[in-house]
Amino acid sequence: MPKKIQRKLKKAHYELQKSEEKFRLAFLTSPDAININRLEDGIYLDINEGFTNLMGYTREETVGRSSIELQIWNNTEDRAILRKELEEKGFVENLEAKFRAKNGEIKIGLMSARILNLNDENIILSITRDVTEREMAKKALERLLTAIEHSAETIVITDINGNIEYVNPVFEKLTGYSREEAMGQNPKILKSGQHDRIFYRDMWQTILSGKTWQGRIINRKKDGTLFTEEATISPVFENNGAISNFVAVKRDITEELRMAEQYQQSQKMESIGTLAGGIAHDFNNILFPIMGHTEMLMDDIPQENPLRESLDQIFSASIRARDLVKQILTFSRQESSEAKLIKIQHIAKEALKLIRSSIPATIEIKHNINSDCRAVKADPTQIHQIIMNLTTNAFHAMEETGGEMTVTLSEVQLHGFKSDTPHLQNDFKSNSPDLLHDFKTDTPEILHGFNINAPALPPGQYVCLTVSDTGEGIPEEIITKIFDPFFTTKKEGKGTGMGLSVVHGIVKNAGGDIQVVSKPGKGTVFSIYLPIAENFSDTKIENSKKTLRYGTEKILLLDDEESIIKMEKPILEKMGYQVTSHTSVFEALDDFRSDSKKFDLIITDMAMPKLSGKQLAIEMLKIRPDIPILICTGFSDNISEDDALSIGIKAFLMKPFSMNELSEKIRDILDRSDILDS
Structure with a gap:
């Protein structure tokens, strides 16, 4: 053989040996699992150390056995995919499969395989990379992402x-x-x-x-x-x-903070309520004699006497003070309201007198009160509260800059629920011409910008009360929140954020609606609509003059305040009654116990030292179950009317009351008792 060919063969043999050595080294040292299987039956012909590290089987345990025999495949579907692709293409790339190691642990491998011919025999050369940790990390990352997303x-x-x-x-x-x-x-x-x-x-x-x-x-x-x-x-x-x-x-935590603030405010209001109750009791006991003595003087002094006007003013002021105390109690205790037929114009005028005396001269007050407005059904104290809240808000809006406050009262006809109702803008214009004219001419978009709709009320006739100011106005972004409880933009000490919420509740409970239009830098208008009471007569309206009702029965009168006894006893005697009075609860109880039949009616104060009116009533009813008892109190939280009736008390009066109210209540009790006895 020529030397040249010999040299080439020798070189080729060397290169082959060199290549085989490289493969052998790669096979032995690769960290990946490498295995050689016979294509015909899948018998392992050889494995490397990477295979042992991955699967846990030694070379001796593996060679001569198949993957099926060793139960290496966790999912037989993966093996089927491998066989199918090898048969179709002769190779497989990056097949992700799960394998069961010798110790039972599941491993995840990324397998590539190819069919080769070695010594005239078809074999499968497979390389599998352990991606278990990577896949576990991926799964953990997916779980983490899911947790974050949810x-x-x-x-x-x-x-x-x-x-x-x-x-x-x-x-x-x-x-x-x-x-x-x-x-x-x-x-x-x-x-x-x-x-x-x-x-x-x-x-x-x-x-x-x-x-x-x-x-x-x-x-x-x-x-x-x-x-x-x-x-x-x-x-x-x-x-x-x-x-x-x-x-x-x-x-x-916005809602949490709101709830916490609401709780703090409710705690504050509860404390205020307790304080208000004590003040109300003491104040009513001071006010009661003033009202009583004034009424007695008014009854004795003829109308034409010059002093009569002063007495009328004193009595009116006393009524205002009484209603103010009731307003404080209603607000702080959320007491039940008493709806009556009332004419708002009388209350509006009284409220304006009160607000006028408490605001600086830099704020001008204008009013246009239609004296012919018909009656509405509402609680007079709550209507007074509405006017005071709205006018106080108007004052605060102009406190620093001054301005003009306008209060109007008129009757309007509403035509339904549509927001484009033409009468509404006309009503606004007529009720507060200066402010709304400015809105209409200078900034006509104001009514649309603040979504001012017609009142959500059925068609009919309504009394419309408006309070407007030329103050700083309400920003558009918060105007929808102004009726929320505890929402306020006022500085600390200027308000609790309850005013407009209370106003809204009162108006809705009275079957009415409240609308607001505002423009920053121009001012604000609040309009309240209350339905006119149908089929009313002036004789039914609150504060109409009534004649005293008289009697001759014997009354046991008890109050720990001597000033009240000195006022109330002569009033009762003037009505014709025979009165025995006491300022000591125990003396009164002893007097009654000695001869309970000599009395036809017991009138007692509620809050007294050592023994309350309620406890006294229980003791007296034990002695004589049929004795009529009238409880008088300056603070209704001490006892409710239902509580009083449940223990046998016939009636309940809130101090301070007028002579008319007292005479009516006494006759109601005694006449009812006479009917039951007959």
Whole structure:
């Protein structure tokens, strides 16, 4: 054989040996599992150390056996896929399959295989990379992402510069920004303006130093609404200790804060109610003799006497004071209202006198009260409360700048529920011409801008009360919240945020509606619509003059206040009754016990030292179950009318009361008792 050919053969043999050595080294040292199987029956011909490390089987345990015999495949479907692709294509790439190791542990491998011919025999050369940890990490990451996506808290991930890289669905729902809108933006898009630069500087210094920042942040939604979050912002570190990201986990606590504030306010109101009750009792005991003695003088002094006008003023002021106390109790205790047929014009005029004396001269008060307005059915004290609340709000709106307050009262005809009802704007114009004319001419869009609709009331005739001011106005973004309980824009000490909420509740309970139109820098108009009472007569209306009703029965009168006894006893005697009076509850009880038949009626105060009127009534009813008892109290929380009736007390009167009210109540009790006895 020529030497040249010999050299080529020798070189080829060398190269083959070299190639085989490389394969052998790669086969033996590869960290991946490499195995050679016979195509015909799948018998293992050889495995490397990587296979042993992955599956736990030694070479001796594996060679000569098949994968089926060793039960290596966790899912037989994976083996079927491998066989099918090898038969069709002769190779398989990156088949992910689960294998069962010798110890039963499930391994995840990424397999590539190819059919080769070795020594005239078809074999399968397979290389499998262990991706168990990677897949487990992937699954864990997927679980983590799912948890983040379904978290009840807002989660935001930013880069080192604060640019947003991820937000979860809660962020989208809470802020109004979609994920697409937020990505790449800075969290400054939520900045509310409620925190100063030092707040943000301290936050950034904390997280950039590798520490976690915790605190509350007031942010602003896409629609401008403010909300408060409890936030924890933490740095995310790379393996080398460098900060790569920041993650913020935040919880919306706006509702919690509102509820906490509401609870605090309710606690405050409860304390105020307790205080008001004590004050009301004492004040009513002072007021009661003033009213009683004034009434007696009015009864004795003829109408034409010059002193009569002064007495009328004293009595009217006493009635106002009594109603004011009732208003305080109604507000602080939420007592049940008493709807009556009333003419609002009388209450409006009285309220205007009161408000006029309490506001500075920088605010001009105008009024246009139609004296011919017909009656409505409402609680007079609550109507007074409405006027006082609205005029007080108007005063606060102009307190610093001065201005003009206008109160009007008129009758209007409403035509239905439509928001484009023409009469509404005419009503607004007629009720407060200056302000609404300014709105109509200078800024005609105001009525549309604030969505001022017709009152949500059925067609009919209504009394319309408006209170307008030329103050700072109400911003558009909060006008829908002004009737919410405890919502207020006033400075601390200027109000609790309950005023308009109470007004709204009173108006709705009376079957009416309230509308508001406002423009910042121009002013505000509140319009209240109350239905006119049908088929009323003036004789039914509250405060109409009645004649005293007289009697001759014997009355036991008890009150621990001597001034009240000195006033009430002569009034009762003037009505014709025979009166025995006591200021000591025990003396009164002894007197009654000695001869209970000599009395036809017991009139007793409720709040007395050592023994209350309720306890006294129980003792007296034990002695004589049929004795009529009238309880008088300056504070209804001491006993309700239902409580009084349940223990056998015949009637219940709130101090201070008029002679007419007392005479009516006495005759009702005694005449009813006579009917039952007959």
